[in-house]
Amino acid sequence: MIAGVAYDVIVVGAGSMGMSAGYHLALSGVRTLLLDAYDPPHGEGSHHGEPRLIRHAYSGGSTYIKMALRAQQLWQQLEEESGAKLFAASGVINAASADSFKFPSRLKDARSFGVAVETLDAAEICRRWPGFRLPEHYTGMYEPDAGYLFSEQCVAALRKLAVDAGAELLTYTPVNRIEVRQGGVAVHTKNGIYYAQHAILSAGAWFRTLEPFITLPVRSVRKAIGWFNPLVPLYEAGSFPGFTLADAGGTYYGFPSIGGAGLKIGRHDTGHDWTAGEALEPFGRYAEDEGDLRAALENYMPQAAGVLNKGAVCKYELTPDDDFIIDRHPLHPNVLLAGGFSGHGFKFSSVVGEILTELILYGRSSLNLEPFALSRFGAGACVPQPI
Structure with missing residues (x-):
């Protein structure tokens, strides 16, 4: 030794x-x-850059679902032990173009582990949360017990x-x-x-x-996120869920407006490579930093596409x-x-x-x-x- x-x-x-x-x-x-x-x-x-989604109906098979359920238990234990507010049960809606993304395998796997999950058509999603505007061919998978963590x-x-x-x-x-x-x-x-x-x-x-x-074999990638001031009070924490949105043009994720900060949205795909030790280019360096996020809001949640309250950048570490x-x-x-x-x-x-x-x-x-x-x-x- x-x-x-x-x-x-x-x-x-x-x-x-x-x-x-x-x-x-x-x-x-x-x-x-x-x-x-x-x-x-x-x-x-x-x-950094609060918050983070936590959901349990996961793609990739049973290992991810088992890990997600165990992670939820451990976060709840940590919340009790620390006395800090770490988790908000907002529910999470995953909405996607039906001709590009399929949910059946995720639904089957999730239900086999007792995960509460619903399938919703576009009309029902927009009825429950009027802040959405989705095309008729969209479908959704809703997890009422999911939510977000204050990272x-x-x-x-x-x-x-x-x-x-x-x-x-x-x-x-x-x-x-x-x-x-x-x-x-x-x-x-x-x-x-x-x-x-x-x-x-x-x-x-x-x-x-x-x-x-x-x-x-890991790429470090610069990602942009933004907080937008909604035009109407439809997107507040407590009434609006966490969400993911996907179509052939891109994938997005986001959160309700928490404490007046604005609706947070980020793009999961794309991004610019970053090398450890280099300066991380600030939000706004590229037109798409705000442009992609605003375009997604205008397409799917137009009443959330108000003034940009804040923009930020963070890092992904992507495996192949x-x-x-x-x-x-x-x-x-x-x-x-x-x-x-x-x-x-x-x-x-x-x-x-x-x-x-x-x-x-x-x-x-x-x-x-x-x-x-x-x-x-x-x-x-x-x-x-x-x-």
Whole structure:
């Protein structure tokens, strides 16, 4: 074992996934060190810009549904333990062009797990929520028990409870290099070298800074989001649901106006590539930052297309298939990887932390992790370099 080991696990990247792992590890009595280049929650990762949808009728088979349901349980437990408001049960409507997107397989899988879900035609969607204007050929899948999470409050609650349980957190401590030797892990930072038996790498859009220790098939992408002031009071929290909208031209997601902030909408597809360490171009740098969002509102929720109250940018970390990476390093089994959460991962962070803790403690997870294995990308995809 490497000399000077002070921790059982070092978590590199204490955003949503890393902070959740630190919380679960510390609760299990594991000596845990969390390292982050900033001071979470912060605006340099993928967890800022409140809020985030959480829904349970998921595509991709039973693994995602099981994870979503377990994640919901864990968020509720965290809410009770922290005393903070983390979840709002707004319901979520997924509306799509019937000739482009199909819901039957998702409905079947969801109902087999007891998820409450309804199918609605365009007329019924517009009757229930008059703020929508949908073409007749649209169809919808509504989850009454779904809603949204207040992402920054979630990370703050995980941080407090992790530290209270004994985890150590070092902020403004970027990692320069990682090496594995003598069965342990040495993590080099600007503030010194830290040693542990295991490491969890959860660096989000910043994974490239960990090369050449690991190279993942993940693109970091700049995304634009906006908050628009509705023209009428149809879109307020408490009466309007979270939503997704999809047709052959694009996919969008959004939230009711919370506390007068305005209806929030973002585009899930498209975006501009971003390289870790480069400046993130501000909202408005491209005409489509506001233009795409406003066009979607004008098409489907025209009375929400008022003045832009605020625009912001965030980061996605996209894998080639949009599924996550939760696996061991190809050369070092005592190093776990959690990345590529592809713009739909935040809701799962509560359970991803539990999964990573199970892998550390027991060598396996109670959930099927095969969909998240590195091997699906082929033998040369990660190009790890032994150090």
